[in-house]
Amino acid sequence: MNHLFEYVLRLGDDSLILGHRLSEWCGHGPVLEEDIAMTNIALDLVGQANSLLEYAANVEGKGKTADDLAFLRIDKEYRNLILVEQPNVDFGHTMMRQFLFDAYRKILFEKLLESGDEQIAAIAAKSLKETKYHLKHSSEWVIRLGDGTEESHRRIQNALDTLWRYTEELFYSDEVDESLRASGVLPDLSSLKQEWTNYVHAVLNEATLEIKEETWYFQNGRQGYHSEHLGYILAELQFMQRAYPGMEW
Amino acid sequence: MKEENIEELERQFQEKIDNDIKIEPRDWMPDNYRKTLIRQISQHAHSEVVGMLPEGNWITRAPNLRRKAVLLAKVQDEAGHGLYLYSATETLGADREDTIDDLHDGTAKYSSIFNYPTLTWADMGAIGWLVDGAAIMNQVPLCRCSYGPYARAMVRICKEESFHQRQGFEIMTTLANGTPEQKAMAQDALNRFWWPALMMFGPNDADSPHTAQSMKWKIKRHTNDELRQQFVDVTVPQAELIGLTVPDPDLKWNEETGHYDFGPINWDEFWAVVNGNGPCNKERIDARRKAKEDGEWVREAANAYAAKKRTKKAS
Numbered sequence: 001m002n003h004l005f006e007y008v009l010r011l012g013d014d015s016l017i018l019g020h021r022l023s024e025w026c027g028h029g030p031v032l033e034e035d036i037a038m039t040n041i042a043l044d045l046v047g048q049a050n051s052l053l054e055y056a057a058n059v060e061g062k063g064k065t066a067d068d069l070a071f072l073r074i075d076k077e078y079r080n081l082i083l084v085e086q087p088n089v090d091f092g093h094t095m096m097r098q099f100l101f102d103a104y105r106k107i108l109f110e111k112l113l114e115s116g117d118e119q120i121a122a123i124a125a126k127s128l129k130e131t132k133y134h135l136k137h138s139s140e141w142v143i144r145l146g147d148g149t150e151e152s153h154r155r156i157q158n159a160l161d162t163l164w165r166y167t168e169e170l171f172y173s174d175e176v177d178e179s180l181r182a183s184g185v186l187p188d189l190s191s192l193k194q195e196w197t198n199y200v201h202a203v204l205n206e207a208t209l210e211i212k213e214e215t216w217y218f219q220n221g222r223q224g225y226h227s228e229h230l231g232y233i234l235a236e237l238q239f240m241q242r243a244y245p246g247m248e249w
Numbered sequence: 250m251k252e253e254n255i256e257e258l259e260r261q262f263q264e265k266i267d268n269d270i271k272i273e274p275r276d277w278m279p280d281n282y283r284k285t286l287i288r289q290i291s292q293h294a295h296s297e298v299v300g301m302l303p304e305g306n307w308i309t310r311a312p313n314l315r316r317k318a319v320l321l322a323k324v325q326d327e328a329g330h331g332l333y334l335y336s337a338t339e340t341l342g343a344d345r346e347d348t349i350d351d352l353h354d355g356t357a358k359y360s361s362i363f364n365y366p367t368l369t370w371a372d373m374g375a376i377g378w379l380v381d382g383a384a385i386m387n388q389v390p391l392c393r394c395s396y397g398p399y400a401r402a403m404v405r406i407c408k409e410e411s412f413h414q415r416q417g418f419e420i421m422t423t424l425a426n427g428t429p430e431q432k433a434m435a436q437d438a439l440n441r442f443w444w445p446a447l448m449m450f451g452p453n454d455a456d457s458p459h460t461a462q463s464m465k466w467k468i469k470r471h472t473n474d475e476l477r478q479q480f481v482d483v484t485v486p487q488a489e490l491i492g493l494t495v496p497d498p499d500l501k502w503n504e505e506t507g508h509y510d511f512g513p514i515n516w517d518e519f520w521a522v523v524n525g526n527g528p529c530n531k532e533r534i535d536a537r538r539k540a541k542e543d544g545e546w547v548r549e550a551a552n553a554y555a556a557k558k559r560t561k562k563a564s
Contacts, residue, residue: 035301049314152549
């Protein structure tokens with residue numbers, strides 16, 4: 001297994017699939033300002049996916065492009081977190097999903113600035129700027145909805161209860177991470193979980209929300225075992241490339 | 250106010266307009282000028298927002314990452330245009346939510362073109378090329394509109410629309426130079442969007458009751474038929490350039506007038522769509538209503554949270 005390829009693919013697929021989910025909101029947001037914000041975040045994520053998958057394709061060295069990787073793999077070859085493929089449900093679920101992910105991504109990109117791989121460090125630097133804004137936006141909404149009305153509190157608490165089971169996967173680590181750590185591509189990420197927990201707890205606390213610890217956490221996305229939702233995402237995402245193979249668009 | 254005072258104000262108002270002095274929100278203006286502008290600008294805002302739907306329909310199915318990013322950026326621009334335009338109506342004393350309610354209950358109209366479905370990827374090309382192209386023809390003169398806030402909003406909007414038009418034409422060019430399947434897809438999109446695009450300029454001048462007054466007030470600078478002709482003259486050579494056929498057997502260059510002659514527009518179809526019977530009128534309005542209803546708890550929460558913050562600050 002090419003560990004660097006695998007690692008970059010994981011980062012790229014997270015951006016690709018979450019960008020897809022967010023873009024489903026386009027034209028249906030709760031206020032026009034949020035249509036603009038969510039579309040903008042989706043656009044950032046698609047941009048990150050493009051940079052990351054382009055790099056992954058180079059690392060793989062089989063002459064593929066970012067588009068080949070984005071559009072022409074089968075479901076088991078996607079490496080994204082199960083969290084990011086979860087459906088939008090309502091604005092509360094969407095913002096909670098975004099918040100849990102953004103907090104992880106921001107801390108991760110800060111650490112990846114120290115990556116021994118120049119390309120990863122450069123993509124992290126560019127993406128970090130965007131992610132800081134995404135996290136500010138999603139944190140503010142989690143607080144507003146948590147401490148807003150009875151209904152908004154109930155909805156966002158429900159979102160937290162539903163999505164918490166997918167958070168352990170944010171810190172999933174296997175031989176890919178270990179070997180890249182040994183070769184200096186990855187910096188020390190051991191404090192990632194603690195830093196994430198501190199930040200997330202502080203925001204949830206301000207939002208008057210409670211974490212209900214789970215007895216089971218889902219974390220098979222990195223190995224290519226996904227929820228049922230991914231298949232439908234891919235059916236849309238890949239439609240054109242599958243229906244009209246090999247054409248320029 | 251005494252009648253002669255109003256007459257005097259109206260005279261001064263028209264004098265400003267005749268001298269190309271912009272009317273600003275605090276200036277005196279005739280009630281009908283205000284009403285006409287609120288109607289026109291809010292309909293324009295609604296068109297931007299409803300217009301997000303037919304293109305939003307293809308974002309998740311865009312054929313590659315670059316096209317997906319460009320389409321997202323374009324639809325985001327449209328939301329932004331909606332926002333500036335709603336703000337412009339607010340300078341005239343209209344309430345954004347009230348104007349949106351008028352859209353949802355059918356009192357306010359929006360551009361009928363968005364009541365046609367987007368069936369294939371080529372429709373993203375056709376909309377950019379023809380619909381944004383027609384919008385530019387309509388909107389460039391509005392940059393000189395007598396009402397200051399509208400004119401200034403239009404300057405910014407037109408810059409972005411021109412990028413939209415180019416990306417649409419680029420999609421069509423790529424398809425027209427592609428495989429036979431792609432070329433057929435492009436031709437089919439042109440066939441479906443050509444006539445609705447011509448209808449975007451509104452009824453013939455003889456049937457356009459507001460035109461004369463709007464031109465006198467310099468809200469409008471050209472008539473519907475003038476703009477439609479300009480659009481045909483610019484667009485037909487573009488179709489020829491990429492090898493697509495405009496679906497009009499009567500279309501031909503007229504040496505004498507220096508313009509293209511084109512066939513009759515099906516005004517029955519135009520009025521049917523305006524009056525709610527287009528292929529997607531119901532879907533579009535249902536989608537906007539649903540967005541508003543589903544978002545109500547979010548807006549309430551944001552207001553409740555802001556109120557709590559204010560109370561905390563005050564205490």
